[in-house]
Amino acid sequence: MAGSEQKAIQHPDAPVLTAGPAQAEAGGLLTIDLAAIVANWRLLAQRVAPAECAAVVKADAYGCGLEPVTKKLADAGCRTFFVALLSEARRVRLLGPKPRIFVLNGLVPGTASAFAEIDACPVIGSVPELQEWGAFVTANGWRGGAALHVDTGMNRLGLTSEEAARLAQRAAASAGQLKLLMTHFACSEQTGHPLNREQMQRFAELRTLFPGLPCSIANSSGIFWSAEAHADMVRPGIALYGGNPTPGQANPMRNVVHLQGRILRIREVPAGSSVGYGASWTARRATRVAIIAAGYGDGYLRASDGPSLREVVIAGRRCPLLGRVSMDLFAVDVTDTPAGEVSRDGFATLIGDGLDIDEVARQAGTISYEMLTNLGRRYARRYTGE
Ligand SMILES: *Cc1c(COP(=O)(O)O)cnc(C)c1O
Numbered sequence: 266m267a268g269s270e271q272k273a274i275q276h277p278d279a280p281v282l283t284a285g286p287a288q289a290e291a292g293g294l295l296t297i298d299l300a301a302i303v304a305n306w307r308l309l310a311q312r313v314a315p316a317e318c319a320a321v322v323k324a325d326a327y328g329c330g331l332e333p334v335t336k337k338l339a340d341a342g343c344r345t346f347f348v349a350l351l352s353e354a355r356r357v358r359l360l361g362p363k364p365r366i367f368v369l370n371g372l373v374p375g376t377a378s379a380f381a382e383i384d385a386c387p388v389i390g391s392v393p394e395l396q397e398w399g400a401f402v403t404a405n406g407w408r409g410g411a412a413l414h415v416d417t418g419m420n421r422l423g424l425t426s427e428e429a430a431r432l433a434q435r436a437a438a439s440a441g442q443l444k445l446l447m448t449h450f451a452c453s454e455q456t457g458h459p460l461n462r463e464q465m466q467r468f469a470e471l472r473t474l475f476p477g478l479p480c481s482i483a484n485s486s487g488i489f490w491s492a493e494a495h496a497d498m499v500r501p502g503i504a505l506y507g508g509n510p511t512p513g514q515a516n517p518m519r520n521v522v523h524l525q526g527r528i529l530r531i532r533e534v535p536a537g538s539s540v541g542y543g544a545s546w547t548a549r550r551a552t553r554v555a556i557i558a559a560g561y562g563d564g565y566l567r568a569s570d571g572p573s574l575r576e577v578v579i580a581g582r583r584c585p586l587l588g589r590v591s592m593d594l595f596a597v598d599v600t601d602t603p604a605g606e607v608s609r610d611g612f613a614t615l616i617g618d619g620l621d622i623d624e625v626a627r628q629a630g631t632i633s634y635e636m637l638t639n640l641g642r643r644y645a646r647r648y649t650g651e
Pocket of ligand 1: 301485502
């Protein structure tokens with residue numbers, strides 16, 4: 266490891282956790298506000314009380330860092346964490362013995378004993394998983410339990426209504442072994458979508474088959490869709506990290522991620538000259554161009570070859586991207602920025618300063634989830650709000 270690399274450790278003399286390259290050598294600076302994540306969790310927890318508010322920390326807590334985020338939320342009172350994979354569950358368990366852990370992708374063949382070792386619950390999403398888990402539980406007397414995922418319209422994971430009904434009849438198979446009954450919305454961010462209501466109705470019927478079993482339905486947007494979807498526990502992910510769970514309305518969540526890219530140089534491009542790969546953008550006027558040290562190698566997605574409508578913020582002004590995003594660099598138009606306000610020792614804001622994660626994602630032709638989970642490893646990372 267190069268001498269300039271910082272380990273992901275708490276520096277005794279620095280109040281903030283850091284990771285990645287040293288700030289002075291990095292192309293980009295990524296700041297993650299842990300206090301904002303906690304504030305977001307508290308807002309949701311208050312909204313759904315007396316239902317429990319869990320936290321979804323899969324995919325490295327949506328790119329924000331599984332360990333610092335989970336630790337902070339556990340300290341704030343969050344008792345239940347959802348991850349996608351057993352390997353992620355292990356990382357959560359290393360942080361402490363108390364939190365309940367559910368693994369959304371369920372039981373991969375041969376891993377039942379690993380679930381027991383770390384006291385994590387698989388979210389059982391198919392009949393073969395149910396059989397394998399049942400055999401393990403019977404043979405080992407394991408009492409850690411599992412969640413049952415029932416499908417109500419997503420057609421991804423989850424037992425069909427018929428499969429769930431058959432399971433419910435075999436009382437022995439389910440007695441005491443299930444801790445949670447859950448389903449997942451397909452269209453929760455489209456509040457008017459008829460599938461939401463259909464899914465709620467199907468789930469209401471399925472619930473009656475498992476009397477007394479705690480239930481969970483809502484992701485971030487589901488929490489805002491209807492109080493009916495709060496059930497016994499909610500599973501927010503994106504809203505914790507500042508994504509808007511109420512598209513088309515003001516974002517009730519606090520911004521979490523602030524990302525800056527270093528300005529490497531400024532150059533004058535005469536009218537008629539092009540910028541970047543494929544010569545996809547040609548200057549119509551003499552243009553002052555700033556070259557920024559971030560690209561798709563950092564998860565700043567290249568996305569489309571189409572006309573660019575993407576922006577960054579420099580000195581409080583929106584500046585449009587020019588041409589294609591390349592692996593380590595992209596160009597922006599700073600012709601209208603006063604010369605004194607843009608220089609080689611400065612930074613452009615890629616996320617933050619009024620350019621929120623949903624807008625950045627929309628401009629890149631994607632969603633906040635993809636933008637966040639792609640946040641790169643080359644940024645100098647800093648955690649604030651410790
Ligand atoms: C990822 C996931 C969530 C969290 O969804 P958000 O939209 O990020 O709030 C909840 N439930 C399940 C089953 C998931 O896969």
